[in-house]
Amino acid sequence: MFKxxxxxxxxxxxxxxxxxxxxxxAARLAFHILKLSKExxxxxxxxIREVKEKVGFCSICFNISESDxxxxxxxxxxxxxxxxxxxxxxxxxxxxxxxxxxxxxxILGGRLSPLDGIGPDDLRIKELLHRINGDVTEIVIATNxxxxxxxxxxxxxxxxxxxxxxxxxxxxxLPVGSDLEFADSATLSRALEGRQEF
Numbered sequence: 001m002f003k004x005x006x007x008x009x010x011x012x013x014x015x016x017x018x019x020x021x022x023x024x025x026a027a028r029l030a031f032h033i034l035k036l037s038k039e040x041x042x043x044x045x046x047x048i049r050e051v052k053e054k055v056g057f058c059s060i061c062f063n064i065s066e067s068d069x070x071x072x073x074x075x076x077x078x079x080x081x082x083x084x085x086x087x088x089x090x091x092x093x094x095x096x097x098x099x100x101x102x103x104x105x106x107i108l109g110g111r112l113s114p115l116d117g118i119g120p121d122d123l124r125i126k127e128l129l130h131r132i133n134g135d136v137t138e139i140v141i142a143t144n145x146x147x148x149x150x151x152x153x154x155x156x157x158x159x160x161x162x163x164x165x166x167x168x169x170x171x172x173x174l175p176v177g178s179d180l181e182f183a184d185s186a187t188l189s190r191a192l193e194g195r196q197e198f
Contacts, residue, residue, distance in 0.1 A: 008034060060131070062107040062124055064089050072096070072105060079103045084140040085128060085156060087111050087149065090181035095142055098188040103140065106131065111143055111152040120155065129159065138166040140195055146177050168195040 016026035058070035082103035143149035171194030
């Protein structure tokens with residue numbers, strides 16, 4: 001069996017730990033990095049280091065940010081009375097591109113999944129409830145349209161509705177079983193416009 005240099009093997013093994021990267025893709029990436037000039041490779045390493053040193057989570061919405069609170073939470077042009085609840089940061093980024101939607105976000109950090117041992121205490125649900133004050137009039141639930149996302153939406157709706165806050169769910173313009181981050185902005189715009197009380 002062909003063996004490459006030990007350092008290339010270690011790099012390949014590290015890359016294979018990334019989501020969506022299998023052993024073959026990791027090996028291809030490792031060999032691609034090996035072909036880069038020293039300057040390009042060191043720039044890549046420096047960029048990774050910079051992200052780890054500078055980027056954290058907003059203490060309000062839990063979006064990734066280089067400042068705390070983040071630019072979205074401090075933007076006075078946003079609709080501060082509406083909070084859109086999503087599972088992960090890429091979902092918020094996708095929805096933020098939708099035309100005509102200018103609300104705040106709250107990133108749960110996942111979705112309810114009892115089979116995977118993920119319950120309400122594993123998500124940022126308590127933090128969401130703390131954000132709901134006299135100014136908030138609507139919570140838009142934009143979890144992914146799959147079994148776990150629907151369960152999370154129902155759970156949140158049952159918690160929030162008794163507080164007298166309008167709870168809406170994005171419309172079904174999104175294919176069931178898909179992820180928000182991969183939807184185009186036009187589909188997301190229609191889904192947001194067609195949201196209904198939940």
